[in-house]
Amino acid sequence: MSAKAPTVYDVAEHAGVSIATVSRVLRRPGDVREATRERVLASVRTLGYVPSASARGLAARRTGVVGLFFPDFDAMRETTSFVPDRSGSVPVVADPPREDGSPGSDLLYFDEVLRGAEIEAWRNGFVLLVGVGRGSDSESIVSDIAGRVDGLAVLAGSVPDEMLEHIARRIPVVLIAGPRRDDEFDHVSVDNRAGMRALVEHVFAVREADGMLYIRGNIETPDDIERFEGFQDAIAAHPAETRPGVSVVAAEFSRDRARDVATSLVASGHIPDAIVCANDQMALGVLDALQAHGVAVPGRVLVAGFDGIDAGRHSAPRLTTVRQPMEDLGRAAVHVLSRRLGDPSQPPVTLRLPVRVLVRESTSP
CATH class of the missing domain: 3.40.50.2300 (Response regulator)
Known part of the structure; x- marks a missing residue:
């Protein structure tokens, strides 16, 4: 007979913390002190505990997953606090070369938005599910993702309004980029x-x-x-x-x-x-x-x-x-989704993140 699988109660007893603390570590690790978080995770590893996502979902009517949808990935590659700067001014600053001459990581728009969304999903205890629309299959792909997640962030203009309205009847939808139009979605964009x-x-x-x-x-x-x-x-x-x-x-x-x-x-x-x-x-x-x-x-x-x-x-x-701030766009989108899931009754949110002009050699006097 196989040994009984460890439970959340076993982890709490082993780490010397409450069950609620174990739950916060597993779902919202950023809300727990580092020492406590490490002690709980050490107990999880020692006992071989695996959280039951299906059980959590049945209890909370949640999947613990948020979605991020972009149009065709190849086309996109061609292409903390989230309170926007309301001053209305755009800084114009010199951007000198790196002192070590290194070129950087060569991340593109999609990469940075995705990285930000993943970071914020982790901080809020979510798993991030990413979908990429491919030609005529885009609508079926976004529909499939919407059926698997608690909330969905979508690049504005990549999904027909009628489909977004249909999805939003069941789960929160956040639009990334573009101005607010006559809709009730949450919006995250830049100026x-x-x-x-x-x-x-x-x-x-x-x-x-x-x-x-x-x-x-x-x-x-x-x-x-x-x-x-x-x-x-x-x-x-x-x-x-x-x-x-x-x-x-x-x-x-x-x-x-x-x-x-x-x-x-x-x-x-x-x-x-x-x-x-x-x-x-x-x-x-x-x-x-x-x-x-x-x-x-x-x-x-x-x-x-x-x-x-x-x-x-x-x-x-x-x-x-x-x-x-491409990474912050991704983070803000998931941040807004998390808040919406916590309080579905709040009015539609519009976050407009600031930009700045980086002056380099291609426009030197």
Whole structure:
């Protein structure tokens, strides 16, 4: 006959703590002092205790799992306190190279949001279930995830509104990125519009451009819409007598497509004085093409992006960008889900995290 499986009572007795303390360590480890947490976890390992997620779920009508859904992963790779800064200003700061010359971890948008969500899920005692939409299967994938989790964080614009409304009748839904529309969802985003306006104003401060190209991403996404509005704000606010001629193209947040756009510009001989991109991946594609054809950056043309991914920190030249707190977006989304699960009656939450312009060599005077 096999030995009886250890229970939570056995763990509590072995560690010399209450059952409630064991439960907090297993579900919300960040709420327990480190010494106590380590003592309980040592007892768990010694006894070989395995918590029963199914039993917990039946008792609390919860799974202990929260979900994170993004559109196609390949497309995305191209692309503590969560109280937002309400000052309305966007810092513009110099970002010097690392003293040791190291390039960093080369994390992209999806990676950092995912890392933040995982950290906050762990702190709140949740398991994180990640889903990636693939083409026509996206709706079935998000529906399947919604059936397995207590709450769901979704990139705004990646799931039809009708489906989100259906899901939200059963579990909380948090939208990442994009402004609040006429909905009752919780929202976590960054100040895209103010960030892009500050970036373009910086470009004007460096050089009075006669011509400027703005490269949009996916023009149906909330982030792209807000960033384009910020670009338009900066152009409209510039004195009419020195306002540059502006061209706008779309490159779907893709490095490859932006590289093609810049290659065509070089071939035409009509290279603008400044190229501003709606994300860093497109700006890096522009740098690829200009470098390949011997066009000097920033000597001949200024180039800037948006996001603040690590790849822009070790490009040649290093990329001026708007740094958004991508990891904090993931953390904030799970934080809001956790609060919503604790108090479903609270009014819809809107968190808008601050951004800052990082000035690097691609727009040096």
